[in-house]
Amino acid sequence: MDLRTILNSFGAHEDYRQIILDFNDFIKLYEMALLELRSDIEIIELEWQTRYEYSPFEHVKTRMKTPQSLQRKIERKGVPFTIEGIKENIFDIVGVRIVTSFEDDVYKIYELLKRRDDLKIRRVKDYINNPKPSGYKSLHLIVETELILSEGSVWVPAEIQIRTLAMDFFASTEHKLQYKYNTKELSQDIKDELYEVALASSRLDEKMTQVRNTILID
């Protein structure tokens, strides 16, 4: 059953039906962008392994923002509930997270992405050199990726987060704790404890880089 038939069966008003159909087409562009970015990154990874028998990538995750999460963000940011409003204000409908082994690999990947003609880097948020008050570290890129369609090419926004395994351990676990506490704000004591964990994670990164450098010099 196609979407129009489903909507008809629910007796949706014609205007409402059109909005949903347009939105469905709109979101498809983001799904295409996700596929595009995923394959670009897989190719970079494979090329790197072929050339250097080493890859700066530990693992890569991609995700589409869920409709619920998109709705929450629209409300939180006071974005107009229209396709234009979403297109101009929400850049993380497509999310890519690249996890590396070492901190300098994060910037190596950033340099690789900067050189691509099919990617425009719109904004860089360097939370590695400027961590968040929580202790959160990561390099965030707001990009536009090129999609070649039958009518020509279009540029679709996405958020790429690049960070080390240790940064990812902190971010993922802290996020889970925030979520568990839900609407309740974490107490200052807990925030302080978490900040300690962030510092410990950073020390792991430093130590691992030192060990690698020693091996490389020997």
Ligand code: GTP
């Ligand atoms: P959002 O409205 O949440 O997207 O924030 P923003 O538009 O100001 O962007 P920012 O780059 O600050 O954060 C984007 C994403 O980074 C968030 O959605 C989280 O996934 C992640 N993030 C940012 N700060 C933290 C933090 O303190 N802890 C954790 N665990 N994740 C964070």
Ligand code: MG
């Ligand atoms: Mg976000």
